[in-house]
Amino acid sequence: MTRTSKPAALADASLLPGLFPPDADPIGAEGHRMRMRQRLLKAGPDSLADHEMLEMILFIALPRRDTKPLARALLARFRTYGGVIGAPARELMTVDGVGEAGAAALKLVQASALRMLRDEVASAPVLTSWDRLTDYLTASMQHERTEQFRILFLDGRNKLIADEVQGQGTINHAPAYPREVVRRCLELHATAVILAHNHPSGEPTPSREDVALTADIARAAATMGITVHDHIIVGKSRWLSFRAEKLL
Numbered sequence: 001m002t003r004t005s006k007p008a009a010l011a012d013a014s015l016l017p018g019l020f021p022p023d024a025d026p027i028g029a030e031g032h033r034m035r036m037r038q039r040l041l042k043a044g045p046d047s048l049a050d051h052e053m054l055e056m057i058l059f060i061a062l063p064r065r066d067t068k069p070l071a072r073a074l075l076a077r078f079r080t081y082g083g084v085i086g087a088p089a090r091e092l093m094t095v096d097g098v099g100e101a102g103a104a105a106l107k108l109v110q111a112s113a114l115r116m117l118r119d120e121v122a123s124a125p126v127l128t129s130w131d132r133l134t135d136y137l138t139a140s141m142q143h144e145r146t147e148q149f150r151i152l153f154l155d156g157r158n159k160l161i162a163d164e165v166q167g168q169g170t171i172n173h174a175p176a177y178p179r180e181v182v183r184r185c186l187e188l189h190a191t192a193v194i195l196a197h198n199h200p201s202g203e204p205t206p207s208r209e210d211v212a213l214t215a216d217i218a219r220a221a222a223t224m225g226i227t228v229h230d231h232i233i234v235g236k237s238r239w240l241s242f243r244a245e246k247l248l
Contacts, residue, residue: 033059050081054106058098061105070097085110086143114140118163125158126194127229133194134232134239141198141234149176149197153190154229161188176213178220185226193221195231202236211247218248 036056039047048056054071062070073095078084084092085106092103117136126133133152141148149167152160164184167175176197185193195214199205206214210233218228231242242248 051075053081054084057105057109058102061101062097062099065097070095070102074098083143085113088145121152121163122160126152126154126160127158137196137232138234138239141196142236144198145200147197147200149195151181151184152194152196153185153188154192154194155189156191158192158229161190176217178213178217181217182220182224182226185221186224190226192227192229194229196234197231198234204233204235204238204240206231206233206240206242206245206247211242214242214248 033056036048036052040056045053051068051071054074055067058067058070059065074084074092075081077095078087078091087106089103089107092098092106093100098106114136117132117139120132121129121136123129124132141150146168148165150163150165153162153164155161166180166184176195181193184190195217197210210231214228214231221228228248229243231248233240233242
């Protein structure tokens with residue numbers, strides 16, 4: 001008996017709409033994705049709108065999903081591209097269809113950007129690359145929902161030894177203790193520090209408690225020959241320097 005070959009039509013998903021849902025159409029979806037990839041590679045990222053950037057990130061993680069609606073739903077929920085990338089993973093997963101894979105892809109983009117900025121900060125003395133430092137701190141902290149107190153530990157040439165979050169708090173308070181700051185400096189052999197924390201409310205104006213804590217840390221550090229170069233407060237759209245404001 002002669003075997004008959006499978007009809008060519010069966011190999012074409014577009015001819016069997018009853019078996020393949022529209023968002024799984026391998027021809028239409030792949031064609032759209034290919035055009036977006038080509039536009040990115042030829043014209044650069046500025047050629048893509050925010051929702052298209054998110055769509056591309058998500059379709060790498062969710063290859064069988066139509067990710068355009070997901071991208072638009074994320075922007076509707078978190079308002080901006082940065083708001084989406086900076087949102088906590090648990091909140092990203094509350095958007096229907098994003099799931100663990102989509103949330104992980106979005107957080108990986110954030111982690112990659114922060115690592116690049118941190119490497120730039122670490123490549124030169126911090127005090128001579130202030131713009132890189134403030135860019136890094138802004139990217140790291142401006143989307144945090146609670147206050148975060150962090151310390152950049154510097155060596156004798158003012159190069160970065162370590163960047164550590166010392167306290168994670170509430171919407172308007174993050175714990176920090178002068179004795180613990182000094183102890184960690186001694187462990188790392190740091191000779192100077194830059195303090196930083198964020199104001200989730202968006203306004204970086206320091207509170208009385210911020211000013212008092214900074215003074216206490218500076219005094220405790222000075223007893224061990226450690227310099228507090230600055231304290232940066234990161235808001236939603238701008239940052240504030242204690243040194244520039246003559247508060248330190």
